[in-house]
Amino acid sequence: MTDFLPMTREDMAKRGWERLDFLFISGDAYVDHPSFGPAIISRLLEKYGYKVGIIAQPDWRSTNDFKRLGKPRLGVLVSAGNLDSMLNKYTAAKKYRSTDNYSPGGQSGLRPERATIVYCNRIRELWKTIPLVIGGIEASLRRFAHYDYWSDSVRRSILIDSRADLLIYGMGEKQIKDLSAQLSAGISVDNIRDIAGTCYRTETLEHLWDYTETPSYQDVANSKQDFAEAFKTQYLEQDPIRGKTIVQNHGEQYVVQNPPAMPLSTQEMDEIYDLPYQRTYHPSYIQAGGIPAIQEVKFGIVSHRGCYGSCSFCALYAHQGRIIQSRSKESILQEANQLVKLPDFKGYIHDVGGPTANFRQPACEHQAERGTCRGKQCLFPSACKSLNTNHSEYLELLRAIRKIPGIKKVFVRSGLRYDYLLAANDREFLRELCEHHVSGQLKVAPEHVSPKVTKLMGKAGKDTYLKFKKAYEQTNKDLGKEQYLVPYFMSSHPGAGLKEAVELAEFLRDTGYNPEQVQDFIPSPGSLSTCMYYTGINPLTGEKVYVAKSPHDKRLQRALLQYRDPKNYELVHEALISAGRPDLIGYEPRCLIRPRQNKQYDTSSGPAEKSGKQRRLTPARGKPVKKQTRRS
Template sequence: MIDFLPMTREDMVERGWDQLDFLFISGDAYVDHPSFGPAIICRLLEKYGHKVGIIAQPDWRSTSDFKQLGKPRLGVLVSAGNLDSMLNKYTAAKKYRSTDNYSPGGQAGLRPERATLVYCNRIREVWKDVPLIIGGIEASLRRFAHYDYWSDSVRRSILIDSRADLLIYGMGEKQIKDLSTQLSTGMCIRNIRDIPGTCYRTESLEHLWDYIEIPSYQNVAKNKQEFANAFKIQYLEQDPIRGKTIVQNHGEQYVVQNPPAMPLTTGEMDEIYDLPYQRTYHPVYEAAGGVPAIQEVKFSIVSHRGCYGSCSFCALYAHQGRIIQSRSKESILREAGQLVKLPDFKGYIHDVGGPTANFRQPACEQQANRGTCRGKQCLFPSACKNLNTNHSEYLELLRAVRQIPGIKKVFVRSGLRYDYLLAAGDREFLRELCEHHVSGQLKVAPEHVSQKVTQLMGKAGKETYLKFKKAYEQTNRDLGKEQYLVPYFMSSHPGAGLKEAVELAEFLRDTGYHPEQVQDFIPTPGSLSTCMYYTGINPLTNEKVYVAKTPHDKQLQRALLQYRNPKNYDLVYEALIKTGRRDLIGYEQHCLIRPPQTKQLSSRQPRPEKTDKPGKQRRLTPTRNKTAKKQAR
């Protein structure tokens, strides 16, 4: 298994190694692919000449698994995995998930709750003096005192609770290079305090200057206004060029966050994605059926990182940043050429994109020198006059990939920002997108239609979505194609009450789209929406925000979005009565449900096909229509 990084003592012996330089503990199964953080970090360390081994999903109930590769010379790196371990384990309703796509065979239960803390505690039991560094999405978004949805409480910084020496936030490549260099020279981990994109603990602030101290853990834990004040500063200073050092007191210790790491250059991005990944899961998982998460990304290509869309419910701004970092066309074409050679490649590239597919370039030229604009967004409430909306480079990239011999089709599936596309006014891009890069359905995310809610989400309004929908449908008609627009909607986001949910239900009725699945808002650590959910305050404006918090209130909103489902009848009826919308209960075409005495007939209402394709709902036969009318009378 020398092509994969060592997972056992036997792997180390095969390489002639007695001791590792770095040991990586991961909450995910080991997948050697550039869509998985542990693989990137470990391959980079390998490139820098270090001996690296991985212990994936160790049994946390004892220390045995943690010791199997021996004590590393330079440090232990700990990550909960590609998802926060609590989000990985629980649904929005706080129920256990039955599967885990990042585990062999999709088996749930192979990682503990709060995996970063549990793994670190085990490491400290085994080696009290080893340099301990935490990273990944869980550590990154819990670096300050934060609201934890699953315990419904404000928790301390994960750096304090884990007893780690250093926290790497963000994607981590620049940080791990600097850190490994300093540790290799014999620098004590407790003296490494100058690396951008890291946080450390200290008992004194005497060595600092030009920093901002935010309200302490003690204050934010008992005062929601203070929590909102602290979050606002974190949010506004999240920039590698203009951002300042941020400090938060946790009793006898302070958490110090250095400004974010600088964006990766195109050359650095190419270096990362050109590393010798095996592009699949470790063979040890074959008997379990492999690792399901690879299926979505195995034949996809990451073209860039970062997102300046800044949706309030997304924490990407705090992890990847708002400044776009792109790979070169040549690097992407090399990867596409590698995919063609894989034995199970069928000719289809599933995606060429990033967090937002059509954000291939920085938002504007000014960002290179002055960073992102403090307190302003590039697309919201409308597109900035300095925004670069040119899609030509991305279009040329897609054309080049689809010309590679062996590639039949290149799809675009990662979140396309239609408001950005409309701002560009690029009919050529939309035409080629529909002609070559849509696989029957294009998924977009308007999320809601109420202006009150979309403003809090930082999303474009209903009119923008309808304008794009019209352009998309017309383009497909011109091409003679039958392709559908599939919108994602979210229930119970801060600001959304029953009135707003009814407005969304009426929109779904009018557009003929009836979702089989609805995403209930989950307050994950680190996002603006989570701050609003916990405090009931928009920290950027200090305005009060309505929040649906009880399970029943959430059920009512979710039911309204699926009002055609007979199982939801009682909830929909209750919601319409509560909002004074009896006009939507009846037999007229605009009504959502029928009166209670005939609710059993709701099962005979037209239902959407399982594909969620608008305009393709099953119709009642004439006989069934006559029967329904007769029973109604």
């Protein structure tokens, strides 16, 4: 039957169902599209012959909404949605977000904080012994004891607080296939302990023989050094081939993480994306204005998963993994032909990519047998000599999609690693990218320019960005195109103080770029940068790391990146004085801001006192005081 999966009893009756096999509780509205995890898992279960119903964004204030489809036969699956529910609800400044792109009409407030835990507690009120399984990014990245930015505390594993039986981490397709088969065979959920890519609770470790144990929840909650040690172990073992079982004590119980699930084969990827998705939101949301999140992905194509870029602030390594998993060219072309037939398709494919668009193939041939290299990165600090930098297959794919009748333009909008493209030295790819796949602007993410910060980020340095910028601009000039490079920068990342923020501001001045948006670093669960933020330690090296934590320090850094904005003048002025850079306050072209009205500053003055007291700066002698004019 080709239709949306049931959300009501009436939907079940149309299919002739009296009882579900699995009930899926989702913190997002129901969007039947392969960019939404609940849709993928539910469609897979449907393919395997199970009856699946969805309750999206239930009213969590009572159990009434949770039981409207009845008690399922095999189990309840719970996901907070495509985003961590706290990240979905709060900004970096811990202020409420006014909109929620995964809710009808963008309305906020339709899901609770810590949605996975809240939903599970309601299910346990209803059905105390039913198999309860959690997954999605919120569960995946909170599977161990973790730092929670919004409460500024170390929290227990979400598996403990939710009282779920199993936690599926990662993308989940292999896990849900094995789990559903075992439950259907009558195996008790308490005895399902052998599925890769899952975590479970246990009171004893007698059944384990080869594992590594990290410091306990109690230890990491009381010691930042222990937290860093635990994170390092978890970080280094996230590989499906060489990774070990990891154990962490939580008082009377242990959380046991089995090694990650094996990467999907090309055939398995194709089967997932060829399922009968409706490719839009459920019609019950039409009156509310639909689901805004669909707009970015409806006419885009996921070509692969995984990322070996390993940016420190991204937790993708712990969710999708570092080994690339690609769809076949045939499957992607089939999806492109499906998009052409949609009634609202205007001829534009918005994206063909993944977490990193030009990572279409595994980093090297060794990964299939040995897994990823322990403690080493493929691109940082420089490209590994074994790295496969060939872009020809991706280029052929883009060419093939361009030839499909009805397609006017194919854009590449997902992240593109320019350091990887430079390592390939593929001028043909860059030329065709600029000629056919850029919509006036190409967005890239250097994130910072200070060597101290980019090293901690795991990102290429300033010189690499400038080299790519030059090549990009020259290529567009040769093509006769006026297209721009839009770099994203991040403020307040661990390691970035005022000195580093000033360094970035000077870079923006010298390159003539005025960022409209600046992303403050958000310590989301599970990332290497979040560990550095909480502990002040780089867990991989043991080195101490400076962290800007006070809201005011963060505002100063952000203001420096947008120093041209008149609203930021006082903050920029304070930041420059505090950083010992009054030489950047003046009338020379190199200055970031003008002096305050009726006052000039002696730029020969040294840095402010370490105690935080600012030196008094007097007007320079022998120069007339000019009228204040702020730069725009």
